[in-house]
Amino acid sequence: MRVLDRCEDGVLTATRPGVPDIDSGRTASSTAHWQPPLDVVGLQRLRDRLRSWVPFDGGALLDDVASALDEVPPSPATIEDIAENLKGHLESLVSIALSSQAADRDTCAAVLVRRARALHADPLPGKHHEALPYLRRLGWITNELYDRLVAFNCVREAA
Helix, strand or coil: CCEEEECCCCCEEEECCCCCCCCCCCCHHHCCCCCCCCCHHHHHHHHHHHHHCCCCCHHHHHHHHHHHHCCCCCCHHHHHHHHHHHHHHHHHHHHHHHHCCHHHHCHHHHHHHHHHHHHHHCCCCCCHHHHHHHHHHHHHHHHHHHHHHHHCCCCCCCC
């Protein structure tokens, strides 16, 4: 059995337990026992989050934005689906903006993130004449934040 050990210069070397390493003179048993960074529950939670992760799809985002902002309004039956899709895109964009620190580097991006969070927190109105303006605001803020993140090279522009 070989154990990887890091020398002072940062190079990984392989040693056998109980046998001194030629370069450092240390034995593998003298190294500290590795502990995983998370317990079993934490690792399971991480596994579940990785399994449920959906990669960012700029093409789908633009399709949903187009549906929301088109001159021909979507039917009342599809408004809820489009709104849920846009909220999902908005969550992804806000996460990207925060993790890439675009919101820290650009005041416009920071304003868009704040507006996106506020709009995302609002529920979809039940009446069609109130839901349509809400859907258009969702589409607009999603498109603006997407364009801003493309300008900062945080996401690729969809074809």
